[in-house]
Amino acid sequence: MAILGIIADDFTGATDVAGMLVKGGMRTLQTIGVPAEGVIPADIDAVVVALKTRSIAAKDAVAQSLAALKSLREAGCARFFFKYCSTFDSTDRGNIGPVGDALLDALKARQAIYCPAFPENGRTIFFGHLFVGDLLLSDTHMRHHPLNPMTDASLVRVLARQTKHKVGLVPLSEVQAGSAVLRAALDKLAAEGVRHVVVDAVADTDLGIIGEAVGDDLLVTGGSGVAIGLPAAYRRRGLLAHKSGVDALPEVDGASAVLAGSCSAATLAQIANFKGAHLALDTDAICRGEPVAEEALSWASGKLGKAPILLSASDKPDAVKTLQARYGVEKSSSAIEQTMARLARGLVAAGVHRLVVAGGETSGAVVGALDVVALRIGPEIDPGVPWTASVGDKPLLLALKSGNFGAPDFFTKAFAGP
Incomplete structure (x- = not known):
């Protein structure tokens, strides 16, 4: 208990x-x-x-x-x-x-x-x-x-x-x-x-x-x-017994990807440090209602399985303020979250089973889109960011990263593990 x-x-x-x-x-x-x-x-x-x-x-x-x-x-x-x-x-x-x-x-x-x-x-x-x-x-x-x-x-x-x-x-x-x-x-x-x-x-x-x-x-x-x-x-106090293997997770095969929605300085540095294929999403087009997710999934389809890929909706504070002034904070945030949710569903359907997500709001949108109800917690990648595995018959490995956390090479380091 x-x-x-x-x-x-x-x-x-x-x-x-x-x-x-x-x-x-x-x-x-x-x-x-x-x-x-x-x-x-x-x-x-x-x-x-x-x-x-x-x-x-x-x-x-x-x-x-x-x-x-x-x-x-x-x-x-x-x-x-x-x-x-x-x-x-x-x-x-x-x-x-x-x-x-x-x-x-x-x-x-x-x-x-x-x-x-x-x-x-x-x-x-x-x-x-x-x-x-x-x-x-x-x-x-x-x-x-x-x-x-x-x-x-x-x-x-x-x-x-x-x-x-x-x-x-x-x-x-x-x-x-x-x-x-x-x-x-x-x-x-x-x-x-x-x-x-x-x-x-x-x-x-x-x-x-x-x-x-x-x-x-x-x-x-x-x-x-x-x-x-x-x-x-x-x-x-005698409330907890010593145990081993508390961070064990199931082995999961499949392609790897990163979805970044945070605009924090740490996440922006991690995006800049990423060496693989990277698509920066057009957030203005997202807010205009254009099919950005569908175009991004088409871009990703030919790159999955070779190495981790990165799709980002992150930007510098001034650009975020401009977007929010143009479309409103709630509308712009909601549109980007919905796009990240569609991307998560599409990537998993295409065979991505190891997914790093940067940003609290983005992570919430992704786990909701993937119908994840619970996660077992595994080994740490960087302080404050562990790998997790979704509970169910077909587990996914997920790393849900606070925007502010992780070293500049976090995205590369993450996939050197599970």
Whole structure:
């Protein structure tokens, strides 16, 4: 029976935290949306429910998150985790604070930590401020994010604008003093009525300390990094047994392809680094309703099987803004997602059984188009990005990559594995 239930606000974030748990020795299943009865196998230690709630109305995000919580509780989970992006993507309306409030209320829990730190990928928190590399979050490309522009690096201030409850901070000095000191600091804040607590972290050792300190908490929130310390904490509490082969996936034959929809700097660098056949899709033509997907599939048909191919709808921020100004944010985003979905169906029908997808929205569109209901989590390609295998009679290997993650050679590196 599963121990830990995770509610993730997008698809790639779900895969990210699932991969972290597998590295910690937890056999993990990711479901696409709230799982139906009978989907979760008995040998699973952790279940990650992948939602698409990061940028929708807060009330809808809350409703979907509570539905996921109900399903996870029915599956027997005793601990819960709300996963959001390591860049805390949100606006003053939410959705991190409102969902955190709702989950705390439903669990009758007094407090939750907020820690999107992922030092291995350059995300650190110091005095409550989120850094990406050596830059404050507000000084990075995230300042210009088309849906969730992050113009304030203070997580305490950002979160305080999303909730009516008190928001506090445990600074790095108290984290690095050890799990007992951190636990005492959290308890003191709880006694003062502080419901939401941002916790500093600048290294993986800090995340291990945090995991031990919150090992008994009903609800933890954060990026995937904070999950580093949870498996060991659960093991020390007798909740988790040691197992081998937790990242094993079935062997899958077939052609390989990449679908890139993210416009992040990391994905743009990966596209530039790709050495194989690459087709850059005409996003303006997509928004005009022209048959771009059909033309792209025709281009791909003569290249499949020889080497991985890449089809991208990614572009630089200025070009994205121009497209959105011309057609509207919702229309342009929807048109591109629908095109990527058609491409995924067409590629799989043509024999692609190993597919890398870059971007959270694109990944959501692809798994929906392919009718994927659940994924077993396999070995990691780069920090935060594992291979997965769809559950069913004819599994597909899928790597669902957050736009911000992965080294420049990620697309090449991915196909050197499974």
